[in-house]
Amino acid sequence: MMPTDAELVARCLDGDEEAYRALVLRYQDGLYRYALRMVGSPDAAEDMVQLTLIKAYRSLGRCREPDRFGSWVFRILSNRCKDYLKSRQGRETAIPEDWPDPGGDPSEGAERADLLRRVQHALLELPPAQREAFVLKHVEGLSYEEIAERLDVSIGSLKMRVFRAREALRELLGGAW
């Protein structure tokens, strides 16, 4: 049976570094996907997540609910991404050429690839709060309750952000799909 987050955190605090590797491997994919959609750059996203996980390790004793390590580290990352976006206010974020290819069925070809590219572009044009809510809801597949707990916002506010994101995406994508 897999150890819980709380068990792994306790082992880390007792000096077991490999317990932290287990936590990193457990959460790195979701953290990286979130950072990638928020900051728009694979290199910046990897840096964000790396720095976040290092900071989380050093501050591990301040994680008040070790069984919710994932939500706790996510909030550190979310704030770090907001730092980054604030520092880039007014500057355009272009999708780099080396974005990770999600893969999929090659037979779906050019049409799917085109829609994927358009969706990625459109997500980056959303205001950060809407982008964040949409990504967590529709890319990560979290429930409103889970997202509200991570972001520490009300479900009502969250739904409004998701609704506005959908409408904005609909307008941005137009007849492309």
Place this chain on the structure above:
Amino acid sequence: MVNLHPDLHRYLDGEIPLEALPEELRHEARRWAKLGPVLAALRSVQAPETLAPRVMARIRGTRPSRGLLDALWAPRPVRPIAIAAAAAVAFLLAFPVARLMQERASTTTTAATETAQEPVLVQFVFSAPGARSVAVAGDFNGWEPDAFLLRDDDGDGVWTGLFPVPRGIHKYMFIVDGDRWVTDPYATAYVDDGFGGKNALLEILHLNGRQS
């Protein structure tokens, strides 16, 4: 701006099935369904293989902080706070501090800064007992989270810093412990920050008394 029907939002939230939608909305619902494989593809992205090894290399040989336990054992200066000093702090905290200090700074610095282009020294004050660091970030310093670090030399939990700010109207927030963005509770005006929070506004008048 496109407005989606509330029932369509409910469908996209999984609250109602496609069959419950009126016919005129089903075409739009099927359009959204086309995004399903695209969103699933985005969900399949994984972190680079280098990420975990880099994190482990950076933490190797170090121990995480145990939080309160470390704070209890860590040596820290303890200085008695005079009642007068405490009263002064309470006075400062009771007013819109950034604006008050800006007016004092303007008074003391106008002799040296004769032109409207030169920035004004503004003293920022923030109460955060127990914090390890407090910074102020705003459009006057590119929102850098560690460019303008406040100080709490006597350990009383009141952090202060004197920084140059150009004349005009500026947005800013405080950052506690490097990652917690906090709105100045004593600002006189606020504006949405686009992330669901509020930026405080700081107004520094030009020498002719006009706003920027």
